Amino acid sequence: MTASPAPAPSVDRLAPWAFAAFVEANTHDTQYRPPVVDGPIGPTIVRNGRELVNFASISFLDLERHIPVRRHFAEGALAHGLSTSGSRMTQGICRPHQVLEETIARRTGKERAISFATGLLANIGFVHAMSSSAQFDTGIEVRNNDTVFVVDRDVHWSIWKGLEGLGYGRRVHAFRHNDVADLGVVLERVRTRKTVVIAESIYSADGTMGPIVEILDACDRHGAISMIDDANGFMVYGPENRPYAREAAAIRERADFVMVSLSKAIGLEGGALAGPAAAIDAFELLSGTSMFTAAIQPPTAHAAERTIEALAADPTIVDDYLAHAARLRRQIHEAGTPTTPTESYMLSMPIGNDAAALQMREWFVEDGYLVPVFSYPAVARNQALLRLFPHAGHTEEQMDAFLRTLLTYRRRLGL
Structure with a gap:
């Protein structure tokens, strides 16, 4: 005789942990329910069937161009x-x-x-x-x-x-x-x-x-x-x-x-x-x-x-990448947008208001860009920032278009 599978824990027994209330209260569901990615992750990413220019990849050197x-x-x-x-x-x-x-x-x-x-x-x-x-x-x-x-x-x-x-x-x-x-x-x-x-x-x-x-x-x-x-x-x-x-x-x-x-x-x-x-x-x-x-x-x-x-x-692999990232940082500064004062390849742009930063993230996705936002609790309340990893495979056209889009959002939000 085949044994019946054990029943799943009832919602009532889990109630003291308040998981359901936590999920229901969370209006930014992409933070907790990651979208599904298809194919390799690189300068672009396909999420839920849409290709986005990817500024979120921590693997940023596009190594397959240089190393098998x-x-x-x-x-x-x-x-x-x-x-x-x-x-x-x-x-x-x-x-x-x-x-x-x-x-x-x-x-x-x-x-x-x-x-x-x-x-x-x-x-x-x-x-x-x-x-x-x-x-x-x-x-x-x-x-x-x-x-x-x-x-x-x-x-x-x-x-x-x-x-x-x-x-x-x-x-x-x-x-x-x-x-x-x-x-x-x-x-x-x-x-x-x-x-x-x-x-x-x-x-x-x-x-x-x-x-x-x-x-x-x-x-x-x-x-x-x-x-x-x-x-x-x-x-x-x-x-x-x-x-x-x-x-x-x-x-x-x-x-x-x-x-x-x-x-x-x-x-x-x-x-x-x-x-x-x-x-x-x-x-x-x-x-x-x-x-x-x-x-x-x-x-x-x-x-x-x-x-x-x-x-x-082959140190030119990283040398070229750092020059690539520095170019975007320089262009962002020339456009009047502040970044964290550092020479690292990470580009962090203070936004401040948490709601504004989360709104920008949604606009970016709508316009074809994946741009990470760090807001509370990752940082202090209303100290939100955009945190970008320029990718070695990003083209100049992709980076220029991103910058124009960023400036449009900043004007729209009065930043």
Whole structure:
């Protein structure tokens, strides 16, 4: 006799969680019910059957024009399979993971690296490894429940998630965004033997660049360990002919730990932590997000390593992209539209009023553009902004037409 399927939880039993009321109250349903995308995502995107010029893609280098990424992925799949089929601790790592981690360590200037399925898991794992206490056997133990974290208040959600439960004001302290003087005040007040400072190179919400050299100077003065989330800067900044060269050199030469993402310049998925060899080896056990979950797919690791090396071998790929993004920034400024004062490739344009920004997003879609809007709770109320990633595949005609459309909306809204 075939068993009947278990009934779905009744709406009445879920009522205390207020999910239905939350969904009903949300008038901006595209924020919570993502449209369906068909085909590859690039300078344009097909959503719900409509092609839009895409300013939302965090994979922005149009790498297939320069690097046979899909061929590398297929080679990796044939040679190593599609899955790790287990965690690092139960089966070990696949050869592509070892090669990728060695490559990331070399490119970040660190002794060793460990990869994770996502950058989010890398960040959560870092906080857990640096703050946890564990005993595996006699003499095999760590006692780090006295670690104190001092973080830029605008660090990524994944850092804040990792810090959850450590006690804000006790083991967790924040300094004002990119304010090194305030960082110094907090470090002077904290004065603990185990202090970890966390900041980002390029902040996702507004594209601002962190004052990394000064942050590392403050860490040195106060004996603090530094961790730089370089998700948005990895393989973009570094050479002296590019913006942010001084800060990129400091991350490589002076930061204790660095987190990198493979979903930005590398255009794939995954993340990694790089740092001192002994600490990274310990993270295999202590991060939790390594031991208790699968790693990056082997073909992804294989393709990521090939892509990193190709970008290093041909710097014009990124040089040309940065010039492309700078051109749009310059044109936006010449048109009298302000952006966040930074030289990063991200273009953030303050709008202010949340309702106006959300209205602009809807108009953009109607006119054939996908433009992300950051409004509350991603930023403070009525501090909304447009956050664009220019794509290397955008044509001059697409960018010029976008700018004309933007100016039309600003006039319409009296901005």
